[in-house]
Amino acid sequence: MARAATTSDPFNAVAEPRRRQIxxxxxxDERDVSEIVVAVGLDQPSVSKHLGVLRRVGLVRVRRNGRHRLYRTNAAALKPVHDWTETFERLWRHQLERVKERAESQMNPKPPSQ
Amino acid sequence: MARAATTSDPFNAVAEPRRRQIxxxxxxDERDVSEIVVAVGLDQPSVSKHLGVLRRVGLVRVRRNGRHRLYRTNAAALKPVHDWTETFERLWRHQLERVKERAESQMNPKPPSQ
DNA sequence: ACATTACATACCTATATGGGAATATGTCAA
DNA sequence: TTGACATATTCCCATATAGGTATGTAATGT
Structure with a gap:
């Protein structure tokens, strides 16, 4: 099979750097599409497509204002990603502590325990 | 251009559900490849390829033990993902609070302020 | 109605997979 | 050395983009 659809879930949606940037x-604040185009430096259709992906996974909300569409980030949709990485947080904290301990024992060496 | 290489960064690496599962x-604990094969239910070459991706972005560490290779998660490599989502945490907390407030005002309605 | 503005969508192409089959590599055991 | 076992790598194909170009569509001004 080929790669999974990027539209399927927030993990895939934020895998794309441009979408993280958006x-x-x-x-x-909320911004219209033309402002986003300027901000990310892609052409308008590409930005609209990224916005489409973000919309479908609920990562952005749109509001119409005349001819403009005002987009804003819906941060809550990022919570699953945050929560998943959070389950590993304890592990890397342990790891960093071990690194720190090792560094300290280098600065102030103890004799090896018999 | 085509889609970005999944080997390039942790965001792309964890976009794949099988890799999150791994x-x-x-x-x-550390596990050898055959155990991982059983756990995720893919064939061995596919698992090895996923492990290759995870290795290249530093999300797993390998240790050889005879004919076996023992893999373990290197949680620290997930920190960038966690940190990035963390920057949105304040936003979704506000949002959830507003939702909560609205729910409470429904339960105990206040007269509209003149 | 008509032109203009602001977006979205359709279409096209190069590219990077993900998974399976076959094969190569590396390690241990006898 | 020979064989068996554990993994990695190579080759193949179907598929899903990401970005650009061209086009469709909705809303506003005159």
Missing amino acids: LTFLAA | LTFLAA
């Missing part, structure tokens, strides 16, 4: 850009 | 499986 989500960051839309995190603070 | 990372979860390898989070607790």
Whole structure:
């Protein structure tokens, strides 16, 4: 089989750097498409397609205002990604602690325990 | 251009469900490839290829033990993903609070302020 | 109605898979 | 050395893009 559809879930949606860039850009305020086009430096149809993907997985919300469409990030849809990585947080904290301990024992060496 | 290489960064690596499954499986203990094959239900070459991707982005570590290769999750490599989603955490917390407030005001309606 | 603006969508192409089959590589055991 | 076992790699194909070009569509101004 080929690669899974990027439209299927937030993990795939945020795998694309441009889409992460868009989500960051839309995190603070709502913006229309032309502003996003300027911000990411792609042409308009490409941006619209990225917005389509983000829309389908619920990562952005749209509101019409006359001819403009105002997009904004729907951060809640990122929670599954955050939660999944969170389950590994304890592991890397342990790991970093071990690294830190090793560094400290280098600075202030203890004799090897018999 | 085509889709970005999945080997390029942790975001792409964890976009694949099978790889997330593998990372979860390898989070607790180290396991050899045949155990992973059983766990995810793919054939061995496919698993080896997924492990190759995870290796290249540093999401797993390998240790040889005779004919076996023992893999384990390197959780620290997930930190960039966690950190990025973390920057949106404040936003979805606000959002959830608004939802909660609305729910509460439904349960105990207040008269509209003049 | 007509032109213009702001987007979305359709279509096209190069590319990067994901998975399976076959094969190569590496390691141990007798 | 020979064989068996554990993995990795190569080759193949179907598929899903990402981005660009061309086009469709909705809303506004005159």
